[in-house]
Amino acid sequence: MCLAVPMRVIRVSGLEGDFTLTPLAVVEAQGIEKDVRLDLVDQWPEIGDYLIIHAGFAIHTLDEKEAEINLKLLREMAEGLK
Amino acid sequence: MKYLSEYRDKKLIASLIDEVRRVKTAPLRIMEVCGTHTMAIFRHGLRSILPGDIELISGPGCPVCVTSSAHIDGFLHVALLDGVRVAIFGDLFRIPGSQGSLAQAQAGGARVEVVYSPMDALTLARKHPEELVVFLAVGFETTIPLVAATILEAYRQNVNNFAVFSSHKIMPPALHALLGDPELCLDGLLCPGHVSTIIGAAAYEPIARDFGISCIVTGFEPVDVLQAILMIARQVAEKRNDVENAYGRAVNWQGNGRAMALMHQVFEPVDCQWRGLGVIEQSGMAIRQEFARFDAEKRCDIKLTETPEPKGCLCGDILKGKKTPIDCPLFKGRCTPLNPVGPCMVSSEGTCAAFYKYGVV
Amino acid sequence: MKKLETVQLDHGSGGLASQELIKDIFLSHLDNPVLAALEDSAVLETDRGRLAFSTDSYVVDPLFFPGGDIGLLAVHGTINDLAMRGARPFCLSLGMILEEGCPMEVLRLIVDSIRKASCESGVPVVTGDTKVVPKGKGDKVFINTSGIGFVDKGVDISASMARVGDVILLSGSMGDHGITILTQRAGISMQGKLRSDTMALHNLVQKIIGLKSGAVHTLRDPTRGGVATSLNEIAEAAGVAIEIDEAEIPVHKEVDAACEILGMDPLYLANEGKCLALVQAEYAREILQAMRSLPEGAEAAIIGRVTDGPAGRVVLKTIAGGSRIVSSLTGEPLPRIC
Numbered sequence: 001m002c003l004a005v006p007m008r009v010i011r012v013s014g015l016e017g018d019f020t021l022t023p024l025a026v027v028e029a030q031g032i033e034k035d036v037r038l039d040l041v042d043q044w045p046e047i048g049d050y051l052i053i054h055a056g057f058a059i060h061t062l063d064e065k066e067a068e069i070n071l072k073l074l075r076e077m078a079e080g081l082k
Numbered sequence: 083m084k085y086l087s088e089y090r091d092k093k094l095i096a097s098l099i100d101e102v103r104r105v106k107t108a109p110l111r112i113m114e115v116c117g118t119h120t121m122a123i124f125r126h127g128l129r130s131i132l133p134g135d136i137e138l139i140s141g142p143g144c145p146v147c148v149t150s151s152a153h154i155d156g157f158l159h160v161a162l163l164d165g166v167r168v169a170i171f172g173d174l175f176r177i178p179g180s181q182g183s184l185a186q187a188q189a190g191g192a193r194v195e196v197v198y199s200p201m202d203a204l205t206l207a208r209k210h211p212e213e214l215v216v217f218l219a220v221g222f223e224t225t226i227p228l229v230a231a232t233i234l235e236a237y238r239q240n241v242n243n244f245a246v247f248s249s250h251k252i253m254p255p256a257l258h259a260l261l262g263d264p265e266l267c268l269d270g271l272l273c274p275g276h277v278s279t280i281i282g283a284a285a286y287e288p289i290a291r292d293f294g295i296s297c298i299v300t301g302f303e304p305v306d307v308l309q310a311i312l313m314i315a316r317q318v319a320e321k322r323n324d325v326e327n328a329y330g331r332a333v334n335w336q337g338n339g340r341a342m343a344l345m346h347q348v349f350e351p352v353d354c355q356w357r358g359l360g361v362i363e364q365s366g367m368a369i370r371q372e373f374a375r376f377d378a379e380k381r382c383d384i385k386l387t388e389t390p391e392p393k394g395c396l397c398g399d400i401l402k403g404k405k406t407p408i409d410c411p412l413f414k415g416r417c418t419p420l421n422p423v424g425p426c427m428v429s430s431e432g433t434c435a436a437f438y439k440y441g442v443v
Numbered sequence: 444m445k446k447l448e449t450v451q452l453d454h455g456s457g458g459l460a461s462q463e464l465i466k467d468i469f470l471s472h473l474d475n476p477v478l479a480a481l482e483d484s485a486v487l488e489t490d491r492g493r494l495a496f497s498t499d500s501y502v503v504d505p506l507f508f509p510g511g512d513i514g515l516l517a518v519h520g521t522i523n524d525l526a527m528r529g530a531r532p533f534c535l536s537l538g539m540i541l542e543e544g545c546p547m548e549v550l551r552l553i554v555d556s557i558r559k560a561s562c563e564s565g566v567p568v569v570t571g572d573t574k575v576v577p578k579g580k581g582d583k584v585f586i587n588t589s590g591i592g593f594v595d596k597g598v599d600i601s602a603s604m605a606r607v608g609d610v611i612l613l614s615g616s617m618g619d620h621g622i623t624i625l626t627q628r629a630g631i632s633m634q635g636k637l638r639s640d641t642m643a644l645h646n647l648v649q650k651i652i653g654l655k656s657g658a659v660h661t662l663r664d665p666t667r668g669g670v671a672t673s674l675n676e677i678a679e680a681a682g683v684a685i686e687i688d689e690a691e692i693p694v695h696k697e698v699d700a701a702c703e704i705l706g707m708d709p710l711y712l713a714n715e716g717k718c719l720a721l722v723q724a725e726y727a728r729e730i731l732q733a734m735r736s737l738p739e740g741a742e743a744a745i746i747g748r749v750t751d752g753p754a755g756r757v758v759l760k761t762i763a764g765g766s767r768i769v770s771s772l773t774g775e776p777l778p779r780i781c
């Protein structure tokens with residue numbers, strides 16, 4: 001189960017560490033915006049970060065560095081084989 | 083979409099497949115535990131491009147498919163109570179219980195709302211103060227913390243007409259139960275990506291160790307899945323059984339501590355019946371006593387009665403990867419997505435539904 | 444499981460559940476060869492030439508949505524059903540079922556849309572009827588329109604005319620209407636440029652069938668059930684196989700994102716201003732250019748072809764380079780989370 005998609009943060013409201021204020025972000029992908037809850041993030045997101053969104057909640061801040069390293073390796077493999 | 087499309091790149095896919103062919107030393111039997119993997123594999127037609135001796139077996143990771151018929155009947159029972167409105171994820175709408183489905187209940191007058199987020203169910207409760215809004219909750223570790231956060235929000239806002247009927251389940255005990263079956267003989271597991279976001283890749287270490295099986299955490303795009311298959315092929319060639327993470331962008335080793343803490347604050351493990359797998363110790367998640375007023379089972383005084391599985395349905399064996407839908411005499415005959423006999427035919431990520439809908443060309 | 448014998452929402456989805464209802468109830472009582480062809484409109488031989496006749500009812504919630512409203516749909520939908528047989532739409536009827544208490548202003552806006560759509564497309568509303576049902580027995584406004592059109596000599600377009608080797612064109616992007624309506628629902632809402640594509644296609648159809656007599660074999664507007672279901676219906680009616688290429692199918696980026704978020708497949712979403720055209724291969728390019736020269740076909744694309752594979756089978760070449768079967772829609776598409 002568990003469909004989740006990466007979307008980019010364009011606004012954040014609420015405060016890090018203070019979960020008495022509703023922790024919300026507006027995220028965007030390809031021109032679609034959605035409000036999501038930040039109750040579950042273990043790392044407070046900044047504008048421009050990518051969040052993994054599942055059923056209206058952010059469950060993770062996407063690790064862009066990891067993604068880049070991984071893609072670079074894969075691309076090198078693809079080039080190397082050609 | 084960024085961070086999705088890159089992983090659908092044709093060139094990367096082709097090179098990964100070449101590499102799998104090169105590395106592979108023997109036929110491979112791999113189970114994708116997660117229903118979202120099953121869907122991704124069918125959606126992108128991956129079976130048609132993988133070497134023929136790589137067998138992909140769908141596991142028990144579709145939460146709707148593993149929900150026991152007792153629970154589904156319980157859901158239906160709640161939906162038909164006076165003054166109750168139920169909120170569900172779309173996936174549950176057509177699942178047949180022994181007395182019918184929620185779709186049929188709605189046609190009979192029950193109030194059933196499809197929501198995108200459990201928080202939307204809470205919003206419904208605020209909008210309809212005269213009703214009891216019950217969220218019929220299925221899901222694994224990815225989803226349970228969301229429902230926990232929603233219950234905490236209801237608690238903070240003192241919403242009294244909101245409750246959750248929890249049929250939540252957690253993955254590691256089920257994997258232990260499943261892999262204990264000596265008939266299974268698998269070379270590797272594709273571990274559920276977004277469950278792992280929450281529980282962390284480290285959660286599979288006992289499994290890799292106890293059962294001598296490669297456990298690869300991965301995502302849901304073709305490149306993710308193929309990368310994981312390549313890792314399994316490598317491990318088999320090198321005679322290793324380790325946990326590896328092919329989904330570093332979304333999963334780390336220790337998981338999401340905050341989400342885990344919230345989940346355990348609201349829920350506690352209980353023994354739980356899985357369709358096809360039987361009762362598995364400490365594999366369900368029930369609402370703690372402290373939050374009992376949000377527990378629909380207690381509030382509506384529901385007694386679950388186990389009903390027998392539909393006659394002739396092989397869902398149980400299919401969920402264990404022992405049979406495929408093709409082996410089921412009812413498949414495509416009496417059992418179709420329109421008139422499903424078992425849950426594997428209803429959930430869009432159920433194995434039977436996927437075989438029916440996408441077939442293998 | 445015993446089957447509860449009641450009508451369910453899925454019976455109106457345009458997918459397999461609808462087909463089952465049509466076969467079990469309607470065809471079994473009303474069978475005749477014209478009806479049994481289950482085309483978008485009936486084509487009838489008369490002394491004065493061939494007449495196309497079609498009817499469609501419109502129930503949509505909300506009544507007004509980005510890109511249109513129920514009034515536009517009611518005019519465009521029936522015009523398109525006529526056009527899919529190659530007919531020139533001639534006139535429309537308008538039947539309205541109103542719920543007691545529906546604000547007059549709502550009605551005025553809808554009728555004004557009907558006027559606009561009918562003027563723009565040059566197809567007048569020539570007869571009408573209104574009924575009012577007690578509050579709670581309807582949902583504000585339901586509309587039925589029927590239409591008559593004429594089919595020129597030499598024009599013979601139907602699903603069963605599709606031939607092996609035909610090229611499949613789609614007149615524009617997929618899924619816009621379906622996802623726009625779906626995301627109007629509370630809880631599934633999202634912000635962004637999602638707009639219904641409701642549009643009349645008769646001018647586009649006349650343009651492409653005028654290019655080369657007999658080159659256009661089949662036309663279908665993939666409304667409810669989407670492109671996937673329409674292609675299955677065609678493959679079955681013509682006894683052919685169809686192959687489409689995922690990479691070639693136009694989908695707006697907003698629709699694509701909304702579908703990823705909700706776990707939906709644009710192949711199954713409704714369109715209200717698009718048509719599939721199955722045409723003789725040698726004229727495909729020319730027809731594509733003709734489509735693209737009109738605003739309603741600006742994003743047209745060649746998406747696949749008809750093959751001699753197993754009859755009724757629709758196969759998709761995926762972007763990953765694999766292939767898989769595309770089946771008909773079963774019931775109402777729902778957002779999923781699994």
Ligand code: SF4
Nearest residue numbers: 396397410417424434
């Ligand atoms: S085809 Fe139907 S009856 Fe057979 S195992 Fe699958 S769900 Fe059960």
